[in-house]
Amino acid sequence: MNRRKFLATCTGAAAVSSVMRPLAQASARLPIKKAVEFEMLPKGMSVADRLQMARDAGFAEVECPTMPDEHEAEEVKKAAEKTGLRIHSVMNMAHWKYPLSSADPAVVAESVKGMQTSLRNAHFWGADTVLLVPAVVNPQTSYRDAWVRSQAEIRKLIPMAQELKVVIGIEEVWNKFLLSPLEMARYVDDFKSPWIRAYFDVGNVVISGYPQDWIRTLGKRIVKLHIKDFKFENREVAEWVPLREGEINWPEVYKALAEIGYTGSATVELNDGDAAYLKEVSRRFDLILTGA
Numbered sequence: 001m002n003r004r005k006f007l008a009t010c011t012g013a014a015a016v017s018s019v020m021r022p023l024a025q026a027s028a029r030l031p032i033k034k035a036v037e038f039e040m041l042p043k044g045m046s047v048a049d050r051l052q053m054a055r056d057a058g059f060a061e062v063e064c065p066t067m068p069d070e071h072e073a074e075e076v077k078k079a080a081e082k083t084g085l086r087i088h089s090v091m092n093m094a095h096w097k098y099p100l101s102s103a104d105p106a107v108v109a110e111s112v113k114g115m116q117t118s119l120r121n122a123h124f125w126g127a128d129t130v131l132l133v134p135a136v137v138n139p140q141t142s143y144r145d146a147w148v149r150s151q152a153e154i155r156k157l158i159p160m161a162q163e164l165k166v167v168i169g170i171e172e173v174w175n176k177f178l179l180s181p182l183e184m185a186r187y188v189d190d191f192k193s194p195w196i197r198a199y200f201d202v203g204n205v206v207i208s209g210y211p212q213d214w215i216r217t218l219g220k221r222i223v224k225l226h227i228k229d230f231k232f233e234n235r236e237v238a239e240w241v242p243l244r245e246g247e248i249n250w251p252e253v254y255k256a257l258a259e260i261g262y263t264g265s266a267t268v269e270l271n272d273g274d275a276a277y278l279k280e281v282s283r284r285f286d287l288i289l290t291g292a
Contacts, residue, residue: 027291030257032225034285035061035088035267042274048079057278058286061086063267064125066093066118077125087125088265089169089199089224092118092132100153101135101146101177108153115157115168123164129224130161131169131199134187137176146177151190161195169199169223172214179208181217188221197223201269203230206247207238215256225266227285240270243284254291 036059041050054062062085067073080087094114098107118130134154135146154168161168170178170188178184188198198221202211207230215222229246230238244250268285 030289031263033265035265038064040272051079051083051085055085058282061088063089065091087127089129090118090122095133099136100150122166129167129169135177171199181214199224201226203228212252212256219260227268250288
């Protein structure tokens with residue numbers, strides 16, 4: 001892929017009337033908890049108001065980014081308790097700037113520090129998972145080196161994850177690494193630890209594969225899900241689009257999730273927006289969970 005162009009999914013109430021696929025007859029709703037990314041909630045509001053807006057839109061949980069500042073972390077915890085919106089997961093924020101696969105010990109040290117902060121955030125907030133992008137393959141880092149280096153550092157984090165009772169969820173992204181479901185399954189299995197599992201992003205694999213195939217292959221390894229949709233232009237440009245308007249065959253994803261018995265959390269990961277936008281995202285999310 002030569003470039004990536006992210007298209008705003010909606011910009012408020014004016015966009016919620018966008019064209020949708022014809023609805024199929026709904027099936028039984030999957031017992032999956034709906035979550036939203038913290039960064040999807042409107043800026044310029046108090047944390048409590050942002051979380052309340054998510055709650056009012058129909059979300060039960062939220063995924064928060066790493067917060068090194070203790071006062072910020074405390075504010076988020078109080079807001080979550082006040083609104084009843086559970087923080088189920090933490091998105092580690094250090095892995096892109098400081099990949100675990102780097103040959104530079106100083107870079108790796110910063111990456112490990114970021115993961116340690118993320119694990120502590122998760123424990124403090126009552127979350128049970130931290131999302132980790134394990135490695136980045138680039139001209140300086142070979143595929144083999146990315147695999148070996150990242151696994152070595154993640155193994156060092158397992159005792160802390162076990163002590164805090166927080167699972168490290170490995171996510172597949174556009175990092176030229178873990179390019180097939182068989183490979184990702186092997187990568188996770190290599191750790192031989194219940195504290196290392198797969199954080200599967202349904203949208204990230206549609207460039208070269210099919211999410212329903214990944215879901216069936218990863219099976220019980222999946223600890224969490226990210227939900228988004230993509231549309232292609234000439235198979236070269238991927239755009240974020242509203243749920244159910246892209247390339248993903250959501251009824252097949254529904255079937256695959258039902259087959260593996262997934263009952264965990266699924267976090268929608270799209271652009272931010274206002275209350276009307278969030279309610280529309282939530283509504284479309286519900287359609288996916290009912291197989292429509």
